Amino acid sequence: MNEKIKVGLIGSGATALFFLKHISDRLGLFRDHILEIAIFEKQDKMAMGMPYSPRTTDIHNLSNISSNEIPELPETFGNWLRRQDKRSLQAVNIDDRDIDDSKVYSRLALGHYLHAQYGKLAFKINSGGVAICELNNTMVADIVYDTDRSMVRVIDDSGQVYEFSKVIIATGHAWNEGDNPSAGYYASPWPIQKIIPPEDTYHNFTIGTLGASLSAFDVVSSLAHRHGKFTENNGELKFIRAKEAKDFRIQMHSAEGWLPHLQYAQENPMREIYRHTDRETVLSLVDDEGYLSLETFFQDVCKPALKSAFRKDKKEYLNELLDNPGFGILDFVDEMSGEHEYVNSFDGMKQELLMAEASLANNRPVHWKETLDDLMYCLNFHAELLAVEDHMLLQRKVMPFLLNVIAALPLPSAKILLALHQAGCIEMIPGKVQMTDDYAKGAKTKIILEKEDGVMEQLEYRLFINCAGQDLVELEEFPFRGLVDANLVRKARVRFRTAKNPHKDLENKVRDKVFEERGKPYYEIGGIDIDPAYQILAEHGKPIDAICDIAFSHALGVRPYSYGLQACNATSKIMVTAWAKDIQKDMSGMGRSREITQLYESTDDL
Ligand SMILES: Cc1cc2nc3c(=O)[nH]c(=O)nc-3n(C[C@H](O)[C@H](O)[C@H](O)COP(=O)(O)OP(=O)(O)OC[C@H]3O[C@@H](n4cnc5c(N)ncnc54)[C@H](O)[C@@H]3O)c2cc1C
Structure with missing residues (x-):
C-alpha cells in the first residue's frame, strides 16, 4: 500500500460539506489512502458558508430550498428542525413547530443545520480512520505547488505554511468589487448588516437596487422589516410604513422588468443529469469536430422532454410550436419569456402567486420548469463540448431567462413584495443600467438608465445596492496568486x-x-480552466491532479449552471468519485469528457 496522504480543504461551505459527505460514504477506500484532512475556514463557524451565516445574513432572509430538495446529509433538514426546541426555532424566525418538509425556512436555520451536519460528518470520518483537523478562523492567503516534489504548500494569512499531497479549493462565493459607503454604493448586499440602519433610525429616502434577483429580495425584506410592520388580514399581507419612514421606498432596476418565477411543486425535486436522456444519446450528438451544438441539443434532447412536460401541464398549444422543426432554442426562450411578461410585473406576480399556491397546496407539479431545470443541468455537465458561439448564446440569452425561471422565489417573499407594492413602497424600473464613470464620486451613486424607448436618464441614490448576483472570478482576481504566477492555472x-x-x-x-x-x-x-474531474489545468492544458478546484465561482465559465445546494453536491460527488476511480485505477483519463460521462451514468444520484 502507498503511504497515506494529507489533504487540505480550503473553505468549509456547502460544497466542502458535500465533499466530506462523499468521502464519508467511501471511507472503506479513503481510510487506506488519506491520513488527514485539514479544513481551512476563515470564519469562526464551520460549514455555514456565505449565504447561511449570521455574519452575512439576516433573520428575515429566506432560503429557496425545502428539506425535500436538499441532497442527502446525515439527517434531513426537516428532522433536524423537529428536534430543535421552541427558543432555538424562534431564534431563526420559525414560530410554527409543525415543520413541513416541502416548506422553505430562514437561511439562518439552514446554516445551523449545515453546521450540525458538519459535526456529524467530521465525527464519522475521524472515527472511521481519517483524522479531521479543523482550522477555523484561518484564512488561506496563497497556494504554491512544488512541481518537483508534487507537494502543495498552503500559506495562511499569518504566514504559516502547511504541506499537502492534495488540495481541494472550495472557497465558494467571492465578492471582489469594493463598496463605496460614502457615496452610498454597495457592490453586493453582503454582509447585509452593512445596509441596515441602526435601531430607531430610518432610510427615509428612495433606495435603488440593481437586479431583481433573490439577493434583491433579501435587501427588500431586511429593509422593509426595519421601516414598518407587516400585518395579515384574511390571508392577505399588508405593509404599514413606520411614521418616521414616510419616504422609505425601493426602486428595483431590472433590464427586462421581470420579477422571478415563483416556487412550484415538483415531481422529482432532485436534479439528475440523465433524467431525460442518456449518455449514448448526448455523445451521439457530438459532431466530427467534437462539438455538441446547443441547437441540436435543444431539438433532439430538450424538445421530446418538454413536449411530454407540456402535455402533463395541459399546455399542448406549446407543443404545436415545438413540433415545428424551425422553432429553435431562442424561439423557446422568447415564447416562455412572453408568458411571464406583464404590463405591470407586480400584477403578474399576483396572478402567478394564485397559481403557485394552488400548485403547492395540491402538490401539482409544474412539469415544464422542472424538466427545463434538468435539461440545463445536463447541458451544464457537458458544457466543455459547446463551441464559442453556443457559449455566447447560452450566457447572453438562455441563462438570464433560465435563472429567472428557476429562481423559485419563495411564496412568503412574493407576499412581502406584493404588500410593499400595494403600500406604494416598491417599484420595478425596466431598462439597462450603466454606472456613470464617476458613479461613486460624490455623496450619492449616479446611474444612467436606458429606458425601453431608448431614452437615457440619469438617476441618483443615497443608497444603491448591486444585487446582480455572483459573477465569475476571473484569472486576474484568482485569490491564490502562487498558482497564477507559476502558470498552473489559466x-x-x-x-x-x-x-x-x-x-x-x-x-x-x-x-x-x-x-x-x-x-x-x-x-x-470567463473564470479559470478545469477538466471535467475539477482538476486545475495549467498552461497548455496539463491537469494538475494534486489540486482540484470545486469553487463554483471559479468554474462558472466551464460549468455555467452550477447554482444551489444540489449543484454543490453534484460537483463534490463528481470530484470525489473521479478521485476514487483514480485510486482504484478503475478508469483512466477521468479528466476527459467521454470518461466522465460514464461516471455520470454509473453513479447514483448524479
Ligand atoms: C444570498 C444567497 C442565497 C442563497 N440561497 C440559496 C438557497 O436558499 N438554496 C440554495 O440551494 N442555494 C442558495 N444559494 C446558492 C449558494 O451558492 C449555495 O447554496 C452554496 O452556499 C455555495 O456553497 P459554497 O461552499 O460553494 O460557497 P460558500 O457558501 O461561499 O462557502 C465557501 C466557504 O469558504 C470560506 N472561504 C473562502 N475563502 C477562504 C479562504 N481563502 N480561506 C479560508 N476559507 C475561505 C468561506 O468563509 C465560506 O465559508 C444562495 C446564494 C446566495 C449568494
Missing part, C-alpha cells in the same frame, strides 16, 4: 466552430477575449 477557454476569421462578426467588447494558441483561435469564456 483562463477557461473554448474553440470556435468557425475557425476562419472568428473576430469578424464579434463586437469590440468580446473581440478582446479572442486569442490564439498554437495556431488555433480560442475565446475566454
